[in-house]
Amino acid sequence: MDRPHVVAISGSRRSGSYTRRSLRLALEAAADAGARTDLLDLRELDLPPFDPDAAEPDRVRTLKRRVREADGALLGTPVYHGSYASTLKDALDYCGRDEFRDTTVGLLAVAGGGSYASTLDHLRVVVRTVHGWTVPHQVGIRNAADYFEGEELVDDGLARRVERLGREVAANADVEPAARTEVHAPGER
Numbered sequence: 001m002d003r004p005h006v007v008a009i010s011g012s013r014r015s016g017s018y019t020r021r022s023l024r025l026a027l028e029a030a031a032d033a034g035a036r037t038d039l040l041d042l043r044e045l046d047l048p049p050f051d052p053d054a055a056e057p058d059r060v061r062t063l064k065r066r067v068r069e070a071d072g073a074l075l076g077t078p079v080y081h082g083s084y085a086s087t088l089k090d091a092l093d094y095c096g097r098d099e100f101r102d103t104t105v106g107l108l109a110v111a112g113g114g115s116y117a118s119t120l121d122h123l124r125v126v127v128r129t130v131h132g133w134t135v136p137h138q139v140g141i142r143n144a145a146d147y148f149e150g151e152e153l154v155d156d157g158l159a160r161r162v163e164r165l166g167r168e169v170a171a172n173a174d175v176e177p178a179a180r181t182e183v184h185a186p187g188e189r
């Protein structure tokens, strides 16, 4: 593989979203590590709610193509009611194994309050279901308003964790599918 291609999907529609800012930082680190990067801002993409009966509009085809073309993905979400945001859920429901198989995934959650663990766990289960490969390193930011000033994540330790997430996804995005062979018995799904 030449340069790995890393897409970040930001699940907050808030204008000054800490999630979006954090993903930008992770993408900068991925780019410094040699990756081509792409920010999929779901606020801008403004997808319709997922409806299995509806025809797929162009925006959905764009989403799926950009995820499918990526070797690595960063999923970022605000913590909503102990889980992840419906905006991200809609985007993930449009996607499946065609988009995420053999994709290396990094997870990031931003909480206004004190806990984010369940949010990251819920996302990890979703990624497994669509056969993506999550890296063990993950980032949770609690009490987010304390750590951001304007456009900046001002806590050095957290910023390093975010950057490491971007670097790890970029560094592991080139694991070839052959090295990840799934072993099925004949007839097994």
Ligand SMILES: Cc1cc2nc3c(=O)[nH]c(=O)nc-3n(C[C@H](O)[C@H](O)[C@H](O)COP(=O)(O)O)c2cc1C
Residues within 6 Å of the ligand: 012, 013, 014, 016, 017, 018, 019, 020, 077, 078, 079, 080, 081, 082, 083, 110, 111, 112, 113, 114, 115, 144, 145
């Ligand atoms: C509907 C809703 C539910 C929320 N639920 C939680 C929660 O369960 N725990 C928490 O710590 N913060 C919760 N928050 C606060 C958000 O996690 C917080 O505002 C976060 O910074 C939003 O991320 P953003 O800046 O990327 O939009 C909630 C906010 C909203 C709007």
